[in-house]
Amino acid sequence: MIRPTFQLISALLVGLGLTACVSGEDRAANEAKVLSAREDAGLRPERKRMSVDEAKAAFVGMTRNVKAFQFGSQITYIAPNGSVYLWFPGNPVVLEGKWSFKETGGFRPYAGKPVSETSLCFDYGPRTVNAWSRQRGGVECISSDTLAFATFESESGDIFGLAGRTQVPFVLPREKVSLADLRKRVGPRS
Template sequence: MFLKKILPALALSMLAGACQTGADVPTDLGGNTILFYNQAHGVQVEYFSKSGRTSLWYPGNTGSLPGRWTTKMDGNLICFGYPKNSYNPVTKELGGGLKCRLTADFKRNVRQTCKGDVFNLASGKIPFVLTKSRSQISTLKKSCS
């Protein structure tokens, strides 16, 4: 039980060393790992490759979810696509195709930005299973300040 609580905090602390906090989201997300939080989804971590691939670490998942990303309309929209067999428990939609949103809305949920694939999410593996708990963000922010 002790290790189940310590390992996630340790992994998040390791991430914090390579991260910047706040709303300083790079214009080009390629080559960065982004840590998000919103009430509906909880904590999410996603690596954005320079080639347009993503690897999403989502609460409850046992591995990272491969996807793709792009921007449109001079960067005013950010679009994501995930496999057809994936499922979004919040929107109740299956993956497949690109879904776009305003980049400004996307940036509002960003809590950390880190250079590189700091958790090696592109491998399909994750360090531990995330929960939706906001407390994971708090731990990370404390470690980063």
């Protein structure tokens, strides 16, 4: 289970306190206060909610280096054909799965109701286990703005040729790595 840091909890509590029970006129002023509190806590500003078209532009056809918290960096390539390829720390194989977009809702205190958001859903098949939830198989969805927030860097295309591999180029360490460092270690694609 991921344990939020004290700063994150403080910023979220301040954010909830500043955005609860406000009129539409006060919303912009309160969002500025939330942004300031996030910056004071050393957190990046929240991303705006993405539409499906914005999420497609941000994710499809991209290799992404995503923070996998205690696991390090995970590398994914999201192919335009609906396939996704995952290079996960400690795993000796490239996991192939399917991806899709789904309109989901999330509660926002200032709105007082669920609001629409675009989620990216992944299914790596029934014989896989999710590293965080320890659940076997099934579809896992994450809001596109959260995934974008957790992304360190991305580049266009399948830069490590994950779509054509069953074995990873090497087993990723359980630490943060950059795409440039990985590229040096993998070498030129053949």
